Amino acid sequence: MTTTPAGGHVAEWLAHGGLVPVARVPGGELAAVAAAADFAVLPVGAVEWHGPHLPLGTDLILAEGFAAESATRAAGEGRARAAEGAAQAPGAGAQAPRDASAVPADGAASSGGGTPDGAAPPAAGPRGVLFPAVAYAACPGQTRPWPGTVAIRPEVAVGYLADVIEGIVAAGFPRLLIVNGHDANMSTVRAAMEWVSGRRTASLLLVNWFQLVTPAETTELYGPQVSRGHGGAYETSGVLGFDPGAVRLGAVDDLPPKPKLPVTHPYVLVESRPDPWQGWSGHVSLADEPAGRRVRELAGARLREVVAAWVAAAPSAPPTADPLPDSPPAEGEPS
Numbered sequence: 001m002t003t004t005p006a007g008g009h010v011a012e013w014l015a016h017g018g019l020v021p022v023a024r025v026p027g028g029e030l031a032a033v034a035a036a037a038d039f040a041v042l043p044v045g046a047v048e049w050h051g052p053h054l055p056l057g058t059d060l061i062l063a064e065g066f067a068a069e070s071a072t073r074a075a076g077e078g079r080a081r082a083a084e085g086a087a088q089a090p091g092a093g094a095q096a097p098r099d100a101s102a103v104p105a106d107g108a109a110s111s112g113g114g115t116p117d118g119a120a121p122p123a124a125g126p127r128g129v130l131f132p133a134v135a136y137a138a139c140p141g142q143t144r145p146w147p148g149t150v151a152i153r154p155e156v157a158v159g160y161l162a163d164v165i166e167g168i169v170a171a172g173f174p175r176l177l178i179v180n181g182h183d184a185n186m187s188t189v190r191a192a193m194e195w196v197s198g199r200r201t202a203s204l205l206l207v208n209w210f211q212l213v214t215p216a217e218t219t220e221l222y223g224p225q226v227s228r229g230h231g232g233a234y235e236t237s238g239v240l241g242f243d244p245g246a247v248r249l250g251a252v253d254d255l256p257p258k259p260k261l262p263v264t265h266p267y268v269l270v271e272s273r274p275d276p277w278q279g280w281s282g283h284v285s286l287a288d289e290p291a292g293r294r295v296r297e298l299a300g301a302r303l304r305e306v307v308a309a310w311v312a313a314a315p316s317a318p319p320t321a322d323p324l325p326d327s328p329p330a331e332g333e334p335s
Contacts, residue, residue: 034172038126046182049146051280063181069300146279161192212299232282240292257281
């Protein structure tokens, strides 16, 4: 029998879905775990000042927290359905979860890296493999001077992320979900994904937790005052949803952010110091634990919806380095 990694929980993972941390998977079992996985997940955050009220690891707390939300509730629902089905089955006990020995030792998988050929589908997928978070990131000039911010150069961030992403894909995970907790990562991660997708057969999905709850919904939660700034009520509530003990709500007074431009067109505005600014801005007094639980619930559910649709989609075709097709011959020339 194959020894199961991660404290012996792979049998449950095979039967019900959820997440297995790759850091706990023995090297000799990696191919089999990769063959059974529907996707891998990589949180990306930052170590950055968010004001006196939030921890320096705010973006990591959010990226890791929502990465864990990508499949864990599906596993819980699967266990509940399995228990309910067992209770209703006449004259039968609970069906034993699929044993880890059922994972093929050679790591053979069906096309797309999902359930191994001939294996029963998971009761409540998907099955994810969680990679350790990328902790350090390129940080904007707005936060680099503030205490505790650890910033790396953007060109270093892109190269580093490209190597990490390609390494995960090369390890047997053609589907990789990247859960972002730091807005400045959106450009560097995207650039790295584009690079890797031209070198490896991969389906790379980037989701920013911040965008999973709409501005209309945050207005409903917090009222008409601006809530979505760096270190503001929305981000503070997100941390409260995962680690309320890490937040010091009484450490700051509200710092109303600089108004947006009076236009409706989309734009990106980068300023050295968007006064008023103390490395953060916002109406922190609007944040509380109930709002944090609601943010976690909404964003987590939507992340799982995105993942379910992505895993159900057809796998990516391999990249090509072939030249473009020849242009059609000119009139009168032989074809």
